[in-house]
Amino acid sequence: MAKTKTSFFCQNCGHQPPKWLGRCPSCGEWNTIVEELVQKDEPSKGSWKTSTSLKVAAKPRAIHEINYEEQPRIITKDQELNRVLGGGIVLGSLVLIGGEPGIGKSTLMLQIALTLRQHKVLYVSGEESEQQIKMRAERLAHKSENCYILTETSTQNIFKQIEQFEPDILVIDSIQTLQSAFIEAGAGSVSQVKECATELMKFAKESGTPVFIIGHITKDGSLAGPKVLEHMVDTVLQFEGDRHLAYRILRTIKNRFGSTSELGIYEMLESGLREVNNPSEILISQREEDFSGITIGAMLEGNRPLLIEIQSLVSIATYGTPQRSSTGFDAKRLNMLLAVLEKRGGFRLGNQDVFLNIAGGLKVEDPAIDLAVCTSIVSSYEDISIPSTICFAAEVGLGGEIRAVNRIEQRIAEAQKLGFKEIWISKFNAKGLNPDAYTIKINMAAKLEEVFIRILRK
Numbered sequence: 001m002a003k004t005k006t007s008f009f010c011q012n013c014g015h016q017p018p019k020w021l022g023r024c025p026s027c028g029e030w031n032t033i034v035e036e037l038v039q040k041d042e043p044s045k046g047s048w049k050t051s052t053s054l055k056v057a058a059k060p061r062a063i064h065e066i067n068y069e070e071q072p073r074i075i076t077k078d079q080e081l082n083r084v085l086g087g088g089i090v091l092g093s094l095v096l097i098g099g100e101p102g103i104g105k106s107t108l109m110l111q112i113a114l115t116l117r118q119h120k121v122l123y124v125s126g127e128e129s130e131q132q133i134k135m136r137a138e139r140l141a142h143k144s145e146n147c148y149i150l151t152e153t154s155t156q157n158i159f160k161q162i163e164q165f166e167p168d169i170l171v172i173d174s175i176q177t178l179q180s181a182f183i184e185a186g187a188g189s190v191s192q193v194k195e196c197a198t199e200l201m202k203f204a205k206e207s208g209t210p211v212f213i214i215g216h217i218t219k220d221g222s223l224a225g226p227k228v229l230e231h232m233v234d235t236v237l238q239f240e241g242d243r244h245l246a247y248r249i250l251r252t253i254k255n256r257f258g259s260t261s262e263l264g265i266y267e268m269l270e271s272g273l274r275e276v277n278n279p280s281e282i283l284i285s286q287r288e289e290d291f292s293g294i295t296i297g298a299m300l301e302g303n304r305p306l307l308i309e310i311q312s313l314v315s316i317a318t319y320g321t322p323q324r325s326s327t328g329f330d331a332k333r334l335n336m337l338l339a340v341l342e343k344r345g346g347f348r349l350g351n352q353d354v355f356l357n358i359a360g361g362l363k364v365e366d367p368a369i370d371l372a373v374c375t376s377i378v379s380s381y382e383d384i385s386i387p388s389t390i391c392f393a394a395e396v397g398l399g400g401e402i403r404a405v406n407r408i409e410q411r412i413a414e415a416q417k418l419g420f421k422e423i424w425i426s427k428f429n430a431k432g433l434n435p436d437a438y439t440i441k442i443n444m445a446a447k448l449e450e451v452f453i454r455i456l457r458k
Contacts, residue, residue: 007191009190010032014228015027073087075089078264084237084250085235087257093204093211094233095235096213096229097212097239098236103241110137111142111273116146119146120167122170139270141272159203175213250266252302285309293377294379295391296309300407309360310372312379327357334354340400344399345400356373371396371451372393379456400449403428404429405426412438425442
């Protein structure tokens with residue numbers, strides 16, 4: 001029998017110091033070192049990892065001598081998933097999906113497994129029974145004869161079933177419930193998560209089978225387990241949203257086979273998750289009349305142009321220190337834009353409460369909505385409404401200048417498609433732009449004053 005020993009692991013980064021330390025020397029976090037019982041591998045035990053011992057040792061090869069043929073991806077019926085994965089499922093890839101409890105991770109993966117009717121899918125669950133999964137499948141109203149369910153937590157038993165079953169796609173729900181016989185620590189511990197992920201990675205790379213892993217997150221929103229887990233996998237997807245709202249966002253955090261700026265939007269219904277192919281329509285509220293403080297900004301998320309609604313409320317601070325609150329927008333950038341409006345625009349906002357909200361629950365990082373944010377704040381401050389047929393796409397500098405943004409043609413085309421009549425952009429975006437190619441009116445400005453004079457003070 002193999003000798004059992006104790007090792008120390010950092011719960012944050014997976015570093016293994018020789019003894020307990022108050023602070024991890026690798027990541028610098030305090031009180032993250034834990035002691036766990038571990039056991040070295042036994043070559044006699046059957047596992048996917050022991051099969052590699054019979055292989056010939058690898059030798060270095062010149063890169064120009066390596067034969068490469070681009071393998072076709074597995075295209076699912078879920079266009080949003082195809083987008084965030086970079087064009088479909090890559091063979092032999094390891095994909096990690098994280099999200100809050102109850103957000104719909106298991107529903108998403110079961111729905112994808114049921115829609116891949118041309119591929120044999122093995123759905124391994126360590127959290128639910130077969131009857132519970134069947135109950136969810138009946139609610140999703142998708143029928144498939146190639147979706148198989150396995151309720152198991154031992155990786156050795158799972159790989160035995162995989163060798164007999166030979167699935168085309170493997171789904172693990174979840175990595176925190178798996179347990180390897182090579183490690184004596186409990187399920188969900190740092191060493192267990194790392195060991196199970198290593199076995200799944202070797203299986204995916206050697207067999208060419210795509211593996212989807214569902215992972216839990218901690219209270220601060222990061223993926224549970226060692227940080228090395230995110231480094232091991234090929235793709236990390238974050239499933240976000242408010243459980244009390246209908247819309248969910250599938251965001252790419254890491255992707256070795258595509259862009260890391262893509263996102264997919266779903267709507268949670270009783271029959272499962274519905275793809276939202278045109279998110280701009282749901283992010284812009286339909287209102288019968290124009291209100292002050294509401295503007296529309298054109299942003300880009302990856303390759304997808306989105307038009308979002310910015311809502312502002314400016315009122316006199318009657319309770320001492322003025323409040324600055326933003327939802328979905330960087331609070332520091334909001335303070336910067338308020339300083340620009342006060343210094344360059346002459347608006348006295350120092351004694352005003354300012355509340356900013358990005359409609360739809362999105363978190364926006366694109367600086368192209370700066371002009372829309374400034375116009376929204378001034379609109380609420382002056383109590384002058386802006387027509388709902390106007391949108392904005394420009395960055396604002398500290399001097400009050402309106403700066404150019406990239407891929408302006410896509411933003412203009414999206415605004416035109418949604419029926420907007422005017423769009424405001426930077427004057428410095430005019431180079432290479434043909435306004436006659438669009439039916440929407442393109443207004444250009446170099447400074448904030450030009451926009452305010454022509455929109456708010458006319």
